[in-house]
Amino acid sequence: MEKQQRVRGQRLVAIFIVGCLLFNYPLLQLFSVNNIIGGIPVLYIYVFTAWLALIILMALIIERRDKK
Amino acid sequence: MLQGGVVLLVSFLYIGLLFAIAYYGDKRADAGRSLISNPYIYALSLGVYCTAWTFYGSVGRAARTGIDFLPIYLGPTLMAALWWFVLRKMIRISKLNRITSIADFIASRYGKSSALAGLVTVIAVVGITPYISLQLKAISNSFEVIWHQSKIIGTAAPTIASDTAFYIALLLAAFAILFGTRHLDATEHHEGLVVAIAFESVVKLLTFLAVGIFVTYGLYDGVTDLSSRAFADPELTALFTARDAYTDWAWFTFLSMMAILFLPRQFHIAVVENVNEQHLNKAIWLFPLYLLAINLFVIPIALGGLLHFPNEAVDPDTFVLLLPMAEGQELLALLVFLGGLSAATSMVIVATIALTTMISNDLIMPVLLRWQWLELAKRDDLGGLILTIRRLSIIIILMLSYYYFRLIGNTQPLVSIGLVSFAAVAQFAPAILGGIYWKGGSRLGALVGLSLGFMVWGYTLPLPALAEANLLPASFITAGPFGITLLKPYQLFGLQGVNPISHAMLWSMMVNLGGYVIVSLLSQPRVLEHRQATLFVDVFELDSENGTAKFWRGSATIDSLRSLLSRFLDPKRVSDMFTDYAKARGFDWTKDIIADADLVDFVEKQLAGVIGAASARVMVSSVVKEESLSMEEVMDILDETSQVIAHSRELEQKSETLEAASVELRTANEQLKELDSMKDDFISTVTHELRTPLTSIRAFSEILSDNPDLEIEQRSQFSAIILKESERLTRLINQVLDLSKIESGQMEWIMSEVDLRAIISETVISTDRLFQDQNIELILDLPGQVPPVMADRDRIIQVLLNLISNAIKFCATENGQVEIWLQNYGDILQVDVIDNGTGIHPDDQEVIFEKFRQVGDTLTEKPQGTGLGLPICRHIIDHFNGKLWVESNPGSGSTFSFTLPIKNEV
Incomplete structure (x- = not known):
C-alpha cells in the first residue's frame, strides 16, 4: 500500500515534468505553424490533445485499483 | 428584447436560489448528512478558480492574441499533478494545526509570528481587492450589455444609485455574512457555502458550453467551418500561431500554478473547506478536466465574434453575451448572463470570506489583543466581537472593491487585472513552498522576502496601472519617477522586451526568493520556529499523537483554559469538547486541576481555528504561566541535547572498552588454547617419559625371570639398569608431583x-x-x-x-x-x-x-x-x-x- 502510493506520486511527478516540456518552447514552436489539419489549426490540435492526454493519464494513475 | 426588469428579477432570483442551496447545505450538515463529503462536490467547488475572467475575459484575450489565454489553465493542470505531494501536505498541516487561512499558514510555519500574519494579510487584501472589483465590473458590464443592448461599454458609467453592480455587491455581502460568518467554529467549515459554490461551477460550465455549441453549430457550421473562414482572413490567421513570446507563456504558466495553490479563495476551498484528504485524489484529474471543458469553446466563440462583428468597435470581452443577443436568442443570452453572474459571484463570495478571516484573525485581533487588552479582558463574549469584525470587514472589502472598480473604470481588460492579482499571491510561493520543504527557512527570511517581493510587485504593476488610469502622471511610466529612466516601472533597470507581468514577476521573484533564502541562511531561528518548522516539514512522519509536539512547559489551571475558550466559543460546545478530551485521555476533571502540556496545546489549537495561530498563542500565553523560551528552558533543551551527546560518547567509550575486552578475550582464548595443547603435550610427554623407564625395567625383569641361568655378571648388570630406571621413574614421579603441587599452590x-x-x-x-x-x-x-x-x-x-x-x-x-x-x-x-x-x-x-x-x-x-x-x-x-x-x-x-x-x- 505504502509502496503503491509512492509509485503513484512518482508517476504524477513524471506527468508534471512531461507536461512542462510539452507546453513550452521549443515543442510549442514546432506546432506553431500557420496551417489547419481537418479544419482545425495545428497548434490548437496539439495543445488540446496533449492536455487531454495528460488528464487521461492522471486519471489512470489515480483511479487504478491497488493490487491486492 | 429583454426587459431590464426581467434581467434584474432573474438575477435576484438566481442569488435567492444560491441562498436556498446554501441554507439547505447547512441544514444537511447540521443534521449530520453532509452534502460535501464526496469528491465530486470538492472538485466542482475548486472550479471557483474560473471567474468572470474565464467566462468573459478568456474569449476577449483569445480574440486579441490567440492561444495566449491558455497558460492560465495549463498551469493548474500541471500543478494538479503535484497536488499529490504539495496540496496534500498543506491540507494535512492545516488540519493538524487548525489553520484557517493562508496568512495563518505562513505565520504558523514561522513561529506563529503576528508580524508575518499581518504582512500576508495586507498583501492578500491589496492584491485581491482589484480582482474582486474586476468581478463587479464584469457584472456591471454584462448588465449594461444585456439591458441596454449597448455594444460599446463604458462611454457613460451609470451613477452608483442606478448601477446594478452596486446592489449585487450588497447582496453578495449579505450572502457572505449569512453563510460565511454564521457562527464561529474551530474547523471553519461552511458546508452550505461550498455546496453553493459547487452549484455555481455547474451553472457556469453548462451555460458556457451552451453558448459555445450555439456559436459553433448554430451560427456556423461546426469547428471546421469556423476555422476555414477565419483562415481566409489574414488578420485572423495570426491567432492560429503562438506569438513568439514563450517567456511570457512560461511566466503565465508559472503564475497560474502558484495562483491555484495560493489564491486565498483557492486555499480556502481546497485546504480549509476540505473535509476529507481522500477527496483530493479525484480532484487531481477532475479539476483539470473541468478546466479543459470550460475552455473548449473559447477559440470558436472568439473567432465567431471576430467574424460576426468584423469592423465594429466591440469589446471582445462581451462576445459571449453579444453573439446570442445579436441572433435574437434572448433566453440563451439570459442563461449566459446567469453563467457570468455565477462565475463572478462565486469568486466574490469565497474571496471575501477568505480575506475577512485573515483580516479579523491576523490583522485586527492581534492588534486589539495587544492594545486594548484590559478592555477585552472584561468581555466574556469575544466570539461575538470576532463575528462583528468579520461582518464589518466583508462589507468594507466589497465596498472597497466597488470603489476601486469605479476608480479604475474601463481602462484595463479583465485578464490584465486578474494577472496583477496572480502576481501578488505568487509572492507567497517562496515562503510557503520553502516552509513546507525546507526547515532552514526562518521568520526573518520570510518577512524580508515577502516585503521585498511585495514592494517590487507594487512598484511594477499597480502603480503604473494607476498612472494608466490617469490617477498618476503618465510620465511616471514613460520617463520614470522624477525622470529617472532606470526606474521606469515597466522597464526596471532597463529590462525591456517582456510583458509587464513577466517583467514584474522576474524582478519580484528574484528579490523575494533571494531575500528569503539569504536572510534565512544568515538568521538564527528561535526555538518556536524550529518546532513549527519540524511540524510542517515532517508532517507525514509525525503520527497524529506526536503531531502535537508539546511545547508548553508552563502550567495553567483547567478552569482558566475552559473560561478562555468559552469567551470565543459557545460554552456548551466547549464543555462537550473538554468532556470528549477527558474521555479520550482518561482525565478526571474532579481530581486534576492543573492542565498538562497536552491540554494546553489542545486548547491552543482549538483557539487557533477561531482566531488564528498568532492570536491564539497570545491568548493562551496570557493564561498559561509559561516558562518556555526562558533562558532556563532553553538551557534545559540544550542540556537534553548535551546529555544525548554525552550518552552517545559514553556508548562510544563502552564500545571501545568492549572492543578492547574482546581483543583481550581473544588473546586469552588463544593462550588457553595453547595451554590446552600444552596440557595435552604434557600428558603425552609424561606418559612417554613414564613409559620409557617402565619399558626398560619390564624388559630386563623379563630377561632375568625367563633366564634363571643367566651369568651373574650379566645378571648384576641388568639389575643395576633396573635399579637405575626405577630411580629415574621415582624421580620423575616426584617431580611431576612437585610441579603440580607448586602450580596448584598446594606445596x-x-x-x-x-x-x-x-x-x-x-x-x-x-x-x-x-x-x-x-x-x-x-x-x-x-x-x-x-x-x-x-x-x-x-x-x-x-x-x-x-x-x-x-x-x-x-x-x-x-x-x-x-x-x-x-x-x-x-x-x-x-x-x-x-x-x-x-x-x-x-x-x-x-x-x-x-x-x-x-x-x-x-x-x-x-x-x-x-x-x-x-x-x-x-x-x-x-x-x-x-x-x-x-x-x-x-x-x-x-x-x-x-x-x-x-x-x-x-
Missing part, C-alpha cells in the same frame, strides 16, 4: 633463615662422587660469610642439586669444569653455576624453563633428564622472590644463576 613451604654458603658446601659434598665419576673439576668461590635468606632449605638444595647435576651432565667431556660462585650484592645473594659445555643457543635459553622442553633432538637422542627440573627450579626461586636465568654463548658453556633477597633485619 608446603617450610620457611626458615637459610645460610646459602653452608647449603652450597653441603650440596657440593653430597655430589662429590658425581664429579669424581665424570672426572670433572669443581671450582668453588664462596665468600667467608653471607647474611641469611628466608627460604625452604630443602627446596634450595633441590634447586642447587638440579643445577649442579645439569652442569655435570652438559659439561665438556674432556677437561670438564664446573664453577660455583656465591656473591653478595648487598640486598641479594647470587649463585652462579658455570659449566664449560656446548652452551645453549639464544633461542633456546627461555625454552629450557618450560616443562618437558629439553634442548636437542628429543626424537633421536635419548633424553638426558626429565625436562621438569628447570621449570620446578624456576617456580621455587620465584616463590622466594628471587630470579633464575641462564646466560650462555654456544660453544663456551652456560651460566645458570639465581638470586635470593637477603632477609632484612627488622
